[in-house]
Amino acid sequence: MNPLMLELLPLVRQGYCCSQLLILxxxxxxDRQNPDLVRAMHGLCHGIGQSDGPCGLLTGGACALALAAGKGADSETAHPMLTPMLNxxxxxxxxxxxxxxxxACGCIAAGLGAVAGGETGGAPDAAACGDLLAECWEKILELLQSYDLDVTAAS
Structure with missing residues (x-):
């Protein structure tokens, strides 16, 4: 298991899904907290409510990038390369x-060997998706660096 997943395992056990984990x-x-944002990210969990929608690692990753580079207030402007970075x-x-x-969440979970249904009520197995989550986080950090974006800077 990827070391990042070992760090996130307590959060997984507390019921956070992949899109929430990327935002967290x-x-x-x-160095911030935003429970309202984390709560809103729950809407992207399990392919948008097990509707066979896009994987939360795709949508949550886009949200994580936008959190670092998007417009959030009248006085702000989005990073000029946000759209290419999201693409x-x-x-x-x-x-x-x-x-x-x-x-789709279901396709990816099946491809990773997760068993649909069972104890999680149809949600993908977090352990099966863990390595992909870690890859997504690494890609997010790589993109932020390649677009010269300081994620710790105040927006």
Whole structure:
């Protein structure tokens, strides 16, 4: 198991999903807390409520990047390269999960060997998705660095 997942395991056991975990990582990286944002990210969990929607690692990753580079107040402007950075993340993600048959949470979970149903009520197995979550976080950090964005800076 990836060392990052060992760090996140207590949060997984507390019921946080992948999209929430990516936001929690970004908030931690920025030395901030925002329970309302973490709560809102719950809407992206398990392919948007097990609707076979996009994986929360795709949507949550986009939100994490936007948290670091997007516009959040009238006095702010988004980083000028936010859109290309989001596109880079999405393209990387599409390529990474292509062998699983699509970006839907269910496709990816099945491709990673997670068993649908069971104890989690149809939600993907966090352990099966853990390494992909770690890869996504590494990609997010790589993109922030390559676009010369300081995630700890105040927006």
């Amino acid at each position: 990582l970004m908030l931690q990286w920025r 880079d993340y999405a393209l990387w993600f599409y390529e990474r999960v292509n062998p699983y048959g699509g970006t």
